[in-house]
Amino acid sequence: MSIGNSPEDERPFHDVSEEDRPSVGRALQQARIAAGLTVDDVSSATRVRIAIVHAIEADDFAPCGGDVYARGHIRTLARAVHLDPGPLLAQFDAAHGGRPAPTPAAPLFEAERIRPERRGPNWTAAMVAAIVAVIGFVGFTAFKGGDSGSDGKSQVAGGGASPSAGKTPSPTPTQDKPAPPKSDPSDSAIAAAPQDKVTVQVSADNGRSWISAKDHNGRMLFDGLLNKGESKTFQDSSKINLILGDAGAIQLYVNGKKIHDDFRPGAVERLTYTKGDPEVG
Known part of the structure; x- marks a missing residue:
């Protein structure tokens, strides 16, 4: 009988260190x-x-x-x-x-801004100003026409000839109303999304989030902050690429259907949608 270590004790001991992981x-x-x-x-x-x-x-x-x-x-x-x-x-x-x-979504992506969002002209204020001008002009013309008619009647009653009795009054000039602004195709109703295009609606239902959207050619469609309650709709012939700075605050509708992805608050998501999304299955 020998005294010493058993064969099991003589086997090398392997220590799984941090370096071996x-x-x-x-x-x-x-x-x-x-x-x-x-x-x-x-x-x-x-x-x-x-x-x-x-x-x-x-x-x-x-x-x-x-x-x-x-x-x-x-x-x-x-x-x-x-x-x-x-x-x-x-x-x-x-x-x-x-x-x-943790960093707020807006400062985090401030360096990636390519260009600020362009704001269109305020067509509503222009239309209201034009309508007010037309109403004032018509009212002034009607008032002056009423005074001229009273003078003509007085001259006829006194036996005098009215200089404008045989003339047809000239039509009152009116200003043309400005044409209403054309709605952006990207703001069309999501339910009416055409089948030959991909339509993506991004809604900030749960808070504000920075978003970036590009078409299939890489052209920037939108790059900016979407406040809570706001939404944007993007449309392309084949593909929409999205980056969501805070995916947990966003609700997506793709080609008229709600996307039920469980995005976590603060998570950054890069997404791509085509005409066939969401897939049926």
Whole structure:
């Protein structure tokens, strides 16, 4: 009988240190492969661009555009590959100086403003001023015409000839009313959305949020702050790209149908809708 360690005691002890734990990108990649999903599958399910998915799996978060965007993408990708996003976000925060402090939506995206929203002319005030001018002119003309008629009758009763008795009174000149302003096609009723186009209505039902909308050519349709109770409607022949600064405050209607996504307050969402959305199923 020998005295010493048993074979089990002689096996090397493996300590899973912090360095041995897979990185955030590596963990997402392994979970995606284990789920039998391709990068295209994850991109289609999350609407995160393929290039960004590849970059995150390589632990390159620069294409995300900042830590706030990166955290949102990590949370979205983790859910798509059936991972708990909490540990991954904690690992990301530890590697990038901690969780960023909450920032109001408007200052956060102030640097991304491309151009201010253009305000159209105040057609209502112009129309009211024109109507008031027409009414005043007609009233003044009628008053002067009434005085001239009284003078003519007095001259006829006295035997004098009325100089204007055989003349037809000239018509009263009137000012043309300005044509009412044409409504923007993007403000048309969401229920009447044409089937050959994609129509997206964004409503700030639960608070204010910064939003950005582009058409299929990348042309900016709107870039600004949407206050609570306000809404915007966008329309394009094939595709609308959206960025929501505070998705939890927004309600979406796509092609006449309400979108029932559970967006969290303060979450940043990048969305793309086409003529076939929302899918029937």
